Amino acid sequence: MSIxxxxxxxxxxxxxxxxxxxxxxxxxxxxxxxxxxxMAAIVYQVVREARSSIGQFGLGFxxxxxxxxxTDRFGALDLIWGTLVSSLLALLIAVPVAVAxxxxxxxxxxxxxxxxxxxxxxxxAAIPSVVLGLWGILVMGPFLAEHIEPxxxxxLGFIPLFSGTPSSHGLLPAAVVLTIMIIPIVASISRExxxxxxxxxxxxxxxLGATRWEMVRSxxxxxxxxxxxxxxxxxxxxxxxxxxxxSQVIGGTLNLGWSLFAPADTxxxxxxxxxPGAATALQKSSLAYLAVILLVISLITNISAQLISxxxxxxxxxxx
Amino acid sequence: MSITASPxxxxxxxxxxxxRRRTGRAMELLATIAALLxxxxxxxxxxxxxxxxxxxxxxxxxxxxxxxxxxxxxxIENSIVGTLIMTGIATAxxxxxxxxxxIFNTEFAPPxxxxxxxxxxxxxxxxxxxxxxxxxxxxxxVGRGQSAVAASAALAIIMLPLIARSTxxxxxxxxxxxxxxxxxLGATRARTVLTxxxxTSIGGIITATIVAVARAAGETAPIIFTSSIFANAVVxxxxxxxASIPYTIFTKSESPSASDQQQAWAAALVLxxxxxxxxxxxxxxxxxxxxxxxxxx
Numbered sequence: 001m002s003i004x005x006x007x008x009x010x011x012x013x014x015x016x017x018x019x020x021x022x023x024x025x026x027x028x029x030x031x032x033x034x035x036x037x038x039m040a041a042i043v044y045q046v047v048r049e050a051r052s053s054i055g056q057f058g059l060g061f062x063x064x065x066x067x068x069x070x071t072d073r074f075g076a077l078d079l080i081w082g083t084l085v086s087s088l089l090a091l092l093i094a095v096p097v098a099v100a101x102x103x104x105x106x107x108x109x110x111x112x113x114x115x116x117x118x119x120x121x122x123x124x125a126a127i128p129s130v131v132l133g134l135w136g137i138l139v140m141g142p143f144l145a146e147h148i149e150p151x152x153x154x155x156l157g158f159i160p161l162f163s164g165t166p167s168s169h170g171l172l173p174a175a176v177v178l179t180i181m182i183i184p185i186v187a188s189i190s191r192e193x194x195x196x197x198x199x200x201x202x203x204x205x206x207x208l209g210a211t212r213w214e215m216v217r218s219x220x221x222x223x224x225x226x227x228x229x230x231x232x233x234x235x236x237x238x239x240x241x242x243x244x245x246x247s248q249v250i251g252g253t254l255n256l257g258w259s260l261f262a263p264a265d266t267x268x269x270x271x272x273x274x275x276p277g278a279a280t281a282l283q284k285s286s287l288a289y290l291a292v293i294l295l296v297i298s299l300i301t302n303i304s305a306q307l308i309s310x311x312x313x314x315x316x317x318x319x320x
Numbered sequence: 321m322s323i324t325a326s327p328x329x330x331x332x333x334x335x336x337x338x339x340r341r342r343t344g345r346a347m348e349l350l351a352t353i354a355a356l357l358x359x360x361x362x363x364x365x366x367x368x369x370x371x372x373x374x375x376x377x378x379x380x381x382x383x384x385x386x387x388x389x390x391x392x393x394x395x396i397e398n399s400i401v402g403t404l405i406m407t408g409i410a411t412a413x414x415x416x417x418x419x420x421x422x423i424f425n426t427e428f429a430p431p432x433x434x435x436x437x438x439x440x441x442x443x444x445x446x447x448x449x450x451x452x453x454x455x456x457x458x459x460x461x462v463g464r465g466q467s468a469v470a471a472s473a474a475l476a477i478i479m480l481p482l483i484a485r486s487t488x489x490x491x492x493x494x495x496x497x498x499x500x501x502x503x504x505l506g507a508t509r510a511r512t513v514l515t516x517x518x519x520t521s522i523g524g525i526i527t528a529t530i531v532a533v534a535r536a537a538g539e540t541a542p543i544i545f546t547s548s549i550f551a552n553a554v555v556x557x558x559x560x561x562x563a564s565i566p567y568t569i570f571t572k573s574e575s576p577s578a579s580d581q582q583q584a585w586a587a588a589l590v591l592x593x594x595x596x597x598x599x600x601x602x603x604x605x606x607x608x609x610x611x612x613x614x615x616x617x
Binding site: 018020021024025028029031032034036038039041042045046048049096097098100101104105107108109115117119120121122123126127128129130131133134135137138139180183184187211212214216234237238240242244248268271272275287288291294295299301302303306 | 340341343344347348350351352353354355357358359361362365366368369372416417418420421423424425427428429437439440441442443444446447448449450451452453454455457458459477480484508509510511513514534535537538539540541544545548566569570573574581584585588591592595596599600603607
């Protein structure tokens with residue numbers, strides 16, 4: 001840089017490498033290597049543990065209803081069913097409530113209440129799942145079995161979902177526990193989304209004479225719908241992967257029926273309840289096969305949720 | 321929004337305007353009810369745990385180990401010690417890696433790489449903890465037997481994304497002027513990071529750690545694989561499996577015995593107090609840190 005300089009003095013250019021910088025960069029970079037290594041190891045190790053079950057049952061594992069340690073034959077159909085029913089039911093209850101909470105926090109709540117209410121909703125997510133499960137077994141499950149389920153059976157019993165004998169363990173209590181876990185996740189994301197809607201859009205709608213609800217319905221929600229989809233996917237992933245609380249309240253029974261009152265089981269719940277006492281190597285491997293399925297679901301939902309919200313952030317960035 | 325909607329704001333008294341106003345108010349009411357519902361659920365769970373757990377709390381509950389099979393009494397001393405040691409080791413593993421990762425992301429990585437790392441952290445945070453249990457069990461437990469260290473490794477994997485993500489957020493809050501100030505004084509990048517940026521954001525790092533510890537202390541799923549067969553005594557050797565508060569709640573919650581259930585409630589009260597307190601302190605601290613850093617701008 002000093003060649004064309006008109007100045008008589010040359011500026012001393014530092015050519016010696018900055019060892020401190022290189023060192024810190026290397027150390028910090030190695031943390032990134034650790035991250036990648038851990039993630040690769042998780043995938044490799046879990047697939048490796050599942051290898052013999054994958055070899056034995058192949059994709060038929062997904063459609064086989066047997067889970068029998070005596071005959072050493074394992075299939076995940078009932079568990080997939082239980083996982084889907086409990087998670088989707090939880091989403092069905094949680095999403096409207098959570099989106100409404102997000103709206104309340106971003107649009108309605110008085111300024112003094114905003115932080116404390118948001119904090120309390122977040123604390124709901126901080127309750128350890130084993131505590132929620134304990135409450136589910138000893139308080140919520142019996143309450144459902146004594147009061148809610150008989151009521152549903154009496155009045156809506158013609159719907160297969162609400163048929164059957166009330167029981168304190170089953171899909172319904174599992175779905176309630178999962179609902180409590182999903183609400184804070186979806187609520188805090190929707191709050192951020194609604195807050196990110198540019199205020200000139202909101203004010204524009206209000207200036208055109210819209211009520212606050214009409215503004216939310218016709219401007220805010222369409223604006224963030226992609227983000228809401230991403231939030232719902234994250235909530236779904238959380239529900240599908242929850243093992244402890246579900247295994248405590250769901251009853252741990254294979255079940256392919258429609259009744260929400262009947263005991264059932266989920267993939268994650270079965271891993272939690274059977275791993276410590278797995279009788280055969282093939283059973284252990286089949287439990288790992290379930291973990292592979294959970295891993296695939298969580299990878300797909302998380303990555304696509306991030307791609308969706310990344311796209312939205314870019315779009316919003318351009319718009320502003 | 322449709323242009324045909326009444327141009328006059330809703331001060332008018334037309335039936336249509338009244339209906340729209342009423343719908344709006346009903347929806348606002350529903351949203352408020354939803355928020356109240358979440359608060360009610362939180363208080364309901366905490367209330368249940370407090371009401372059932374409090375009567376069983378006593379000094380001996382904290383100073384005795386778990387009662388032998390079919391005997392009543394006993395406490396959770398061994399569980400408390402186990403949880404402290406296991407989360408302690410997990411914190412020692414996760415904090416350095418998480419903080420370094422955040423430094424790499426904010427100070428060194430080119431934007432596409434840091435975006436990829438951020439995505440990887442989110443993906444890791446989304447991996448079900450039971451799957452992490454299966455992973456660690458195959459990696460560290462098969463052939464070696466259970467140990468507190470194996471449990472800590474699993475907990476550290478759960479903590480890592482939490483610490484890295486919130487540390488990165490705090491590092492990004494540090495004003496560019498401070499960074500440039502360090503550079504302008506002739507300091508190397510490394511020196512600027514170590515003497516300017518980290519000290520400014522230490523509060524945020526501590527907050528992130530508190531929140532992650534609160535989360536790890538309540539994790540049960542990985543413990544099932546790594547530390548579920550333990551001596552009924554206070555164990556301090558991390559190469560041995562240990563009792564833990566979440567696992568004690570887990571096993572006792574499924575017991576038909578009333579005294580076991582009572583112990584589960586009491587242990588849950590201890591756990592939930594620590595976890596919620598940690599979360600609240602973490603949250604309040606993070607608001608404060610944010611404000612302090614913004615003031616330096």
